[in-house]
Amino acid sequence: MPHCVSPLVAYFSMEIGLESGMPTYSGGLGVLAGDTIRSAADLDVPMVAVSLIHQRGYFFQRLDAQGDQSEEPVAWPVNDFAELIDERATVDIEGRTVHVRAWRYRVTGESGHVVPVYLLDTDVSENQPWDRTLTDVLYGGDDHYRLCQEMVLGVGGFRLLRVLGYTDIRRFHMNEGHAALLVLALGEEKLAEQNQSDSISNELIETIREQCVFTTHTPVPAGHDKFSETLARQVLGDRWWGLLKACGVEETLNLTQLALRGSRYVNGVAMKHGEVSHSMFPGYPIHSITNGVHAVTWTAPSFQKLFDTHLPDWRRDQLSFRYAVGIPTSDIWAAHVEAKRTLVEHVNRESNAGFDRDVLTIGFARRFAAYKRAGLIFQDLDRLKRIIREAGPIQIVFAGKAHPRDREGKDLIAHIHEMRDALRDIINVAYLANYDMEVAKMFCAGADVWLNTPLPPLEASGTSGMKAAMNGVPSLSVLDGRWIEGHLEDVTGWSIGDRVEARPEPETDARYAADLYRKLEEKVVPCFYKDREHFVEIMRHAIALNGAFFNTQRMVAQYLHNAYRLGQARMP
Numbered sequence: 001m002p003h004c005v006s007p008l009v010a011y012f013s014m015e016i017g018l019e020s021g022m023p024t025y026s027g028g029l030g031v032l033a034g035d036t037i038r039s040a041a042d043l044d045v046p047m048v049a050v051s052l053i054h055q056r057g058y059f060f061q062r063l064d065a066q067g068d069q070s071e072e073p074v075a076w077p078v079n080d081f082a083e084l085i086d087e088r089a090t091v092d093i094e095g096r097t098v099h100v101r102a103w104r105y106r107v108t109g110e111s112g113h114v115v116p117v118y119l120l121d122t123d124v125s126e127n128q129p130w131d132r133t134l135t136d137v138l139y140g141g142d143d144h145y146r147l148c149q150e151m152v153l154g155v156g157g158f159r160l161l162r163v164l165g166y167t168d169i170r171r172f173h174m175n176e177g178h179a180a181l182l183v184l185a186l187g188e189e190k191l192a193e194q195n196q197s198d199s200i201s202n203e204l205i206e207t208i209r210e211q212c213v214f215t216t217h218t219p220v221p222a223g224h225d226k227f228s229e230t231l232a233r234q235v236l237g238d239r240w241w242g243l244l245k246a247c248g249v250e251e252t253l254n255l256t257q258l259a260l261r262g263s264r265y266v267n268g269v270a271m272k273h274g275e276v277s278h279s280m281f282p283g284y285p286i287h288s289i290t291n292g293v294h295a296v297t298w299t300a301p302s303f304q305k306l307f308d309t310h311l312p313d314w315r316r317d318q319l320s321f322r323y324a325v326g327i328p329t330s331d332i333w334a335a336h337v338e339a340k341r342t343l344v345e346h347v348n349r350e351s352n353a354g355f356d357r358d359v360l361t362i363g364f365a366r367r368f369a370a371y372k373r374a375g376l377i378f379q380d381l382d383r384l385k386r387i388i389r390e391a392g393p394i395q396i397v398f399a400g401k402a403h404p405r406d407r408e409g410k411d412l413i414a415h416i417h418e419m420r421d422a423l424r425d426i427i428n429v430a431y432l433a434n435y436d437m438e439v440a441k442m443f444c445a446g447a448d449v450w451l452n453t454p455l456p457p458l459e460a461s462g463t464s465g466m467k468a469a470m471n472g473v474p475s476l477s478v479l480d481g482r483w484i485e486g487h488l489e490d491v492t493g494w495s496i497g498d499r500v501e502a503r504p505e506p507e508t509d510a511r512y513a514a515d516l517y518r519k520l521e522e523k524v525v526p527c528f529y530k531d532r533e534h535f536v537e538i539m540r541h542a543i544a545l546n547g548a549f550f551n552t553q554r555m556v557a558q559y560l561h562n563a564y565r566l567g568q569a570r571m572p
């Protein structure tokens, strides 16, 4: 390693998107974790990361002709990707000693700096059969399984780092509350150092807080894990329950509360989300550091070539995207045509949808959670048909998995399939199975317009639109999360509806849909077909204005500067 500095920052995340073949992530949270580590490696940040191996993967999605989803475990060859290490740690769960081993995956940055990622694994012969399954399924099982997994991540991960010799970690970064139990592990270590065994004092909490950073990622209540006292006592034991009480935990163990209590710096993942989080957890100052995406990971080959030609420093310095204003529009269009061809050919190969390269292509791909409102564009089919008749044709490509227990999400997938069939002969609609990082990259670069219709204020940030912008693809999006910061009407894309604060009364789905149709009819479709020069000008601004900001290089620099505050760390 050219930069041999002891790791100062330990980054903990329940999911992590390292590469497409590793099903260790479910969606935006995991992809963000991967992008964070990739940019930390690029910036030579002395960091080490911890997650779980998820041996059976976040599921393989099967969709039948009606769009009914069924799930299968992913069979993936762990040892093709990561290397088993010898060091082990133990965690006490329900009074049993659970042994934890780990796989090491190395993320190498632009200049060769490596950030190691340790993927914890309890499938070892010393463990009881049930304990051996604890690192199998991401977000699987019940509350009991989940809490045991969180013990493995927070406590097992912390102890493994110590066993590995990482004794001088300066900051522990909890990516979402799943890792919050590391606060207790850190507290226990400090008690042992002080030869105390009883209770965590306020003074001791202050020394813990000095080392911890917490990023909260969602205003959706289901995203905040809570466990009953009975379950928490059973899994953690009475002594640790006592420690939790000293950390301010009352009847239920709320991991978000624990992380808030244990961290000096807390942030939301966009300006608006920081404000929303502060109103959810009054009493805690909550900052904002807007998410980003890793530029080299998310740009299509044709755009990489384009940037290599016109912005030679872009791989090292993503502020260079600002200079995209100087790239000739014809070159941007040519790169886009190539990315679009890749997508259209893929869609036709996978789904026989008969997509046409010359038709305005709208992309929509994400986790299928109800609040993302994937079906909004199909609210009024007559209106949609009229737009197509009068303004010009469109085709729409969808992808996304619903959580195995999310009935509403699954119904939405089936609904999109129903709409696809109902619109046959009028609009080409395709739905591709198994949305993953590879598919996301193809979609975000190959669509002409990226559609985003969450119900405000539930979209904390949103990152797929950032991937799109880096490939010159403008967004047509509700003003929530990152779009509040990235939107300039007719310059970087288009809004759907007003800012929540600007609305006189609660907005209904029907009104959002009406605004979506109005934008398509009056702006997006005519601009694409009749004013291509303006359309490509918008593409160029998406790169220059949005790409230059919504990247993880800027984001990691803000974490260094505002959250980690390591003294010797520099701004890039």
Ligand SMILES: *Cc1c(COP(=O)(O)O)cnc(C)c1O
Residues within 6 Å of the ligand: 026, 027, 028, 029, 031, 365, 366, 367, 435, 436, 437, 440, 441, 461, 462, 463, 464, 465, 467
């Ligand atoms: C980027 C990405 C996401 C997150 O997209 P959002 O717009 O934030 O919902 C989810 N899944 C995959 C596979 C991704 O690549």
